[in-house]
Amino acid sequence: MWIASCLACLGGLVSASGCGHPATRDECEAIFQRSAEIELRAQNVVDPKIVAERTAAVREARGKELIDRCVGRRITDAALACVRQATTPEQVDRCLE
Numbered sequence: 001m002w003i004a005s006c007l008a009c010l011g012g013l014v015s016a017s018g019c020g021h022p023a024t025r026d027e028c029e030a031i032f033q034r035s036a037e038i039e040l041r042a043q044n045v046v047d048p049k050i051v052a053e054r055t056a057a058v059r060e061a062r063g064k065e066l067i068d069r070c071v072g073r074r075i076t077d078a079a080l081a082c083v084r085q086a087t088t089p090e091q092v093d094r095c096l097e
Contacts, residue, residue, distance in 0.1 A: 028070035034083050035092055044059035
């Protein structure tokens with residue numbers, strides 16, 4: 001399941017220390033949302049309704065934990081822009097290294 005990838009993604013913000021700014025809740029929400037879409041697309045789930053349902057299910061089960069682990073960690077504007085442009089889970093991981 002892609003929950004582990006979301007954890008890795010959001011946890012990757014730790015390594016962006018020394019520069020950038022503390023990640024806001026909105027930024028973490030955006031990373032979560034984009035990561036979910038990319039992970040589901042990688043599993044050939046492209047129907048917007050199914051993507052929304054599965055993302056909502058993970059958000060309900062683990063979303064608060066994931067977002068809370070992200071908020072306040074160092075992030076750069078470049079990393080956020082990279083996540084927005086990413087098309088694969090691996091690209092998202094590289095953005096947040």
